[in-house]
Amino acid sequence: MTIGIIGAGISGLTLAYELQRQGIDYHLWEAADQPGGYIQSRREWPGSPADSGETGYLRELGPNSLLGDADLLLWLDELGLTPQLTFSKPVSKARYIFRDGHYRQLPSGPLSLLLGSFFSWKTKLAIFRERNNRTVSPDGETLGQFFRRRFSNEIVDYALGPFVAGIYAGDPDQLLVSETFPLLIRYEKEYGSVLRGLIKNQSATGRRQSFSFRDGMQMLPDALAAKLTNISFNDSVRSINPNSGGWQVTTTKGTQRVDKLVLTIDTDAAARLVEPHYTDFARTLRTISYPPMTAVHSSYKRADVRHPLNGFGGLNPKIEGRFAAGHIWSSSIFDGRCPSDDVLFTTFVGGQAGACNTQLPDSVLAEKVHQELVDGFGITSAKPVFQTVYQWKRSIPQYDINIAAVKKPVNDVEADQLFVCANWYGGVSLSDCIGKARKLAVQLAIK
Numbered sequence: 337m338t339i340g341i342i343g344a345g346i347s348g349l350t351l352a353y354e355l356q357r358q359g360i361d362y363h364l365w366e367a368a369d370q371p372g373g374y375i376q377s378r379r380e381w382p383g384s385p386a387d388s389g390e391t392g393y394l395r396e397l398g399p400n401s402l403l404g405d406a407d408l409l410l411w412l413d414e415l416g417l418t419p420q421l422t423f424s425k426p427v428s429k430a431r432y433i434f435r436d437g438h439y440r441q442l443p444s445g446p447l448s449l450l451l452g453s454f455f456s457w458k459t460k461l462a463i464f465r466e467r468n469n470r471t472v473s474p475d476g477e478t479l480g481q482f483f484r485r486r487f488s489n490e491i492v493d494y495a496l497g498p499f500v501a502g503i504y505a506g507d508p509d510q511l512l513v514s515e516t517f518p519l520l521i522r523y524e525k526e527y528g529s530v531l532r533g534l535i536k537n538q539s540a541t542g543r544r545q546s547f548s549f550r551d552g553m554q555m556l557p558d559a560l561a562a563k564l565t566n567i568s569f570n571d572s573v574r575s576i577n578p579n580s581g582g583w584q585v586t587t588t589k590g591t592q593r594v595d596k597l598v599l600t601i602d603t604d605a606a607a608r609l610v611e612p613h614y615t616d617f618a619r620t621l622r623t624i625s626y627p628p629m630t631a632v633h634s635s636y637k638r639a640d641v642r643h644p645l646n647g648f649g650g651l652n653p654k655i656e657g658r659f660a661a662g663h664i665w666s667s668s669i670f671d672g673r674c675p676s677d678d679v680l681f682t683t684f685v686g687g688q689a690g691a692c693n694t695q696l697p698d699s700v701l702a703e704k705v706h707q708e709l710v711d712g713f714g715i716t717s718a719k720p721v722f723q724t725v726y727q728w729k730r731s732i733p734q735y736d737i738n739i740a741a742v743k744k745p746v747n748d749v750e751a752d753q754l755f756v757c758a759n760w761y762g763g764v765s766l767s768d769c770i771g772k773a774r775k776l777a778v779q780l781a782i783k
């Protein structure tokens with residue numbers, strides 16, 4: 337049996353690695369000249385030679401970190417990556433939110449929530465009363481509706497909204513609770529309260545850690561790709577056609593028949609390939625939206641930044657009308673991101689709420705980010721010592737009503753030996769993608 341895999345992002349690479357470990361024949365095609373898809377790290381030494389011994393600047397264009405449990409860490413250990421792991425610093429647990437003209441720390445525990453002044457008394461009371469709220473989630477409820485029903489508008493505006501923009505680049509009033517955080521619906525059903533469910537299951541969720549790698553996230557796809565024997569780069573899949581119960585795959589470099597075929601590519605690319613065989617499936621795939629997102633990296637001399645940057649970063653609620661979605665304090669989270677007397681910010685502009693801001697020319701966008709950093713973090717220098725702009729025209733698939741409609745056709749095409757293992761089906765995070773690929777590798781071996 338041969339399994340074809342289209343796309344060498346984290347999903348395709350993990351799947352190929354797991355099939356290879358089981359001794360199953362596979363071929364992995366990647367259109368680009370390198371593995372990783374959205375995972376892209378760059379280490380640069382502007383103005384000084386690479387062999388100067390300096391850290392340089394380590395930029396993540398896509399994902400900045402991975403949230404994983406003990407099982408994922410064991411899997412990375414088998415890959416030989418344990419010595420390369422770098423865990424996020426304890427200080428980065430603190431999240432800051434822009435409110436009342438400055439970045440304020442979001443309460444992280446019950447005591448700071450009740451005694452602090454971040455939330456109004458009305459919201460504190462709503463949180464206290466949540467365990468008596470006997471309403472249940474109707475079908476198709478959005479995250480915003482769910483949190484307004486159980487808590488308050490303020491929670492949606494100043495906690496959920498920025499959080500959801502950070503993970504999904506999305507809008508809580510469009511993302512479905514069933515597609516993004518189904519656990520919340522389960523807690524509501526099982527415990528009659530989300531907070532009670534969270535407390536009861538605290539030990540299970542609390543074991544996850546956030547980490548990256550010494551030379552950035554790119555080390556993960558590079559390590560996986562280095563293990564693979566059947567991967568081809570610069571080899572875009574042009575068409576797929578049914579062939580004797582399997583699929584004939586035509587790529588830039590040739591043609592191959594496989595018994596089963598797995599799509600790990602984005603919805604537009606998938607729609608192009610399936611359209612001749614499944615018109616409705618292709619139409620459904622084309623309804624899935626990916627807002628644009630621009631990553632701006634800015635570095636300043638530490639001495640020129642008044643804010644202590646003692647946390648993960650500062651997020652901007654949509655209601656505050658700021659330019660960026662938020663600013664990650666990259667050098668506060670991980671060591672080795674910039675020279676020791678500098679600090680490095682990773683700013684995300686765009687997402688569902690700020691898509692139009694990504695349309696500005698790079699120079700204007702970079703200046704607007706600089707001004708927001710100056711204003712928010714007390715920066716005294718006239719310009720950054722280093723600044724870059726990178727745009728994703730399509731960033732993260734939106735888990736809204738359209739994505740819910742894709743489940744049925746995905747299940748249906750499995751009968752034709754066509755499978756999906758992509759970030760638009762069953763979870764978007766890197767740990768979701770790795771988990772789904774590991775599971776599918778086992779299923780394909782026995783199917």
Ligand SMILES: Cc1cc2nc3c(=O)[nH]c(=O)nc-3n(C[C@H](O)[C@H](O)[C@H](O)COP(=O)(O)OP(=O)(O)OC[C@H]3O[C@@H](n4cnc5c(N)ncnc54)[C@H](O)[C@@H]3O)c2cc1C
Nearest residue numbers: 343345346347367373374398399400401572573759765766
């Ligand atoms: C800006 C940004 C920040 C993020 N931050 C985080 C984070 O901090 N933590 C986290 O867990 N997740 C984060 N995510 C989400 C996560 O990075 C992605 O969901 C994940 O990397 C998707 O991996 P994938 O393999 O499913 O798809 P992709 O990475 O899209 O890989 C698909 C691959 O298929 C290839 N391809 C496409 N068409 C063809 C074809 N016809 N033939 C051959 N190859 C083809 C593409 O070149 C690509 O390499 C972030 C995403 C973005 C955009």
